[in-house]
Amino acid sequence: MDDLSPSDLKVILHSKRANLYYLEYCRVLQKDGRVLYLTEASKENLYFNIPIANTTVILLGNGTSITQAAMRMLAQAGVLVGFCGGGGTPLYMGNEIEWFTPQNEYRPTEYLQGWMGFWFDDDKRLAAAKTFQNARIDFLKHVWQKDRDLKTEGFNFDDKAIQSALDTFFTRTEKATNSQELLLTEAQLTKVLYKYAANATQNEGFKRQHESSRTVDIGKANDFLNHGNYLAYGLAACTLWVLGIPHGFAVMHGKTRRGALVFDIADLIKDALVLPWAFICAKENATEQEFRQQILQVFTDHKAMDFMFEQVKKVALQSLTEQQIDAIENNQLGEQL
Incomplete structure (x- = not known):
């Protein structure tokens, strides 16, 4: 199957997308044209696919990291990424979530x-x-x-x-x-x-x-x-x-x-x-x-x-x-x- 181009990733309107993820203790990376998150099991590493074309927001909690290549693909698909505290809930008024919005100069005016x-x-x-x-x-x-x-x-x-x-x-x-x-x-x-x-x-x-x-x-x-x-x-x-x-x-x-x-x-x-x-x-x-x-x-x-x-x-x-x-x-x- 051919890799999807960035334009192909935007066929689902944001208001109709179904997924919002909270991830912790894993590594988010790009592999074979897909965005995956990697978790460490006792005997093997487990990869799970993130359907970025149908995703609105990814919250990265404790123990997470993300690669530049994964961020590039998420931006192409219009997915917002945020770093947060454990359980998706930063300390109230102690620290705030930082949203990384995809770089796109063609937002509506x-x-x-x-x-x-x-x-x-x-x-x-x-x-x-x-x-x-x-x-x-x-x-x-x-x-x-x-x-x-x-x-x-x-x-x-x-x-x-x-x-x-x-x-x-x-x-x-x-x-x-x-x-x-x-x-x-x-x-x-x-x-x-x-x-x-x-x-x-x-x-x-x-x-x-x-x-x-x-x-x-x-x-x-x-x-x-x-x-x-x-x-x-x-x-x-x-x-x-x-x-x-x-x-x-x-x-x-x-x-x-x-x-x-x-x-x-x-x-x-x-x-x-x-x-x-x-x-x-x-x-x-x-x-x-x-x-x-x-x-x-x-x-x-x-x-x-x-x-x-x-x-x-x-x-x-x-x-x-x-x-x-x-x-x-x-x-x-x-x-x-």
């Missing part, structure tokens, strides 16, 4: 231009933040009402506690006059969701800890929340890279944080997907790998990355006419195919 068209206006930036906040609740409603497994575990979107918290959330979001008020409102809602999830999974006494112990269920839920959040950050970073929008142009998490827009976009899916499954998997005493497999599967089942693309493009192109948006969409689709 329309979305960045649209983003810059409103970003320097405080009122318009606040309106964009409110749009994202409302979208995250729409996604939460969609997922929790549709997912049978979540219903079986006791996650009911129509529960009085959830609806009461949402009433307060919508009222305060509408009245917010700056991003700090939005962040406070978001934190209050998330606190309610944590309590609801803890009660649904009999995780009594849960307290959110970003640097948690793994010796008890409370710690395991925190570990899974951290782990799942960083997987969501990977999808968000990939979405922004594909659309050509730098990570520093946040609308809510603060203009002084270099990667803050990644957090804004990841928030679209974290409450709906990461939060409940972190608690469910902790209750089931799942391993880190089992949780990761579960969360990546629900990302795919509920088309999390599609939703991210949809919302970011909607905000970026909000000032354009439908004809202009259609022209941009058709042009971008043609370039990626």
Whole structure:
């Protein structure tokens, strides 16, 4: 079989790709035109293929290395690579993940231009933040009402506690006059969701800890929340890279944080997907790998990355006419195919 050319590796749109990898204690290399990771067994070395044309993000954890040739192929396929701490979760505010985005001078410009068209206006930036906040609740409603497994575990979107918290959330979001008020409102809602999830999974006494112990269920839920959040950050970073929008142009998490827009976009899916499954998997005493497999599967089942693309493009192109948006969409689709 002939080796694939770089152009052949881009036939799958990023929003439709299925794979996100976390690797540890292995070496990533290029061999015979493929990207592999090598692990050391007791008697032999084991090679495993990475389907780079269908991969969005690779997280490299403890004990990993990667060759220049492998990085070249990953860049050609448009795969983001990040170095992180153990379990995919760097120390909260202790160190940060460093994303290596593929070198490509032909990123689209329309979305960045649209983003810059409103970003320097405080009122318009606040309106964009409110749009994202409302979208995250729409996604939460969609997922929790549709997912049978979540219903079986006791996650009911129509529960009085959830609806009461949402009433307060919508009222305060509408009245917010700056991003700090939005962040406070978001934190209050998330606190309610944590309590609801803890009660649904009999995780009594849960307290959110970003640097948690793994010796008890409370710690395991925190570990899974951290782990799942960083997987969501990977999808968000990939979405922004594909659309050509730098990570520093946040609308809510603060203009002084270099990667803050990644957090804004990841928030679209974290409450709906990461939060409940972190608690469910902790209750089931799942391993880190089992949780990761579960969360990546629900990302795919509920088309999390599609939703991210949809919302970011909607905000970026909000000032354009439908004809202009259609022209941009058709042009971008043609370039990626």
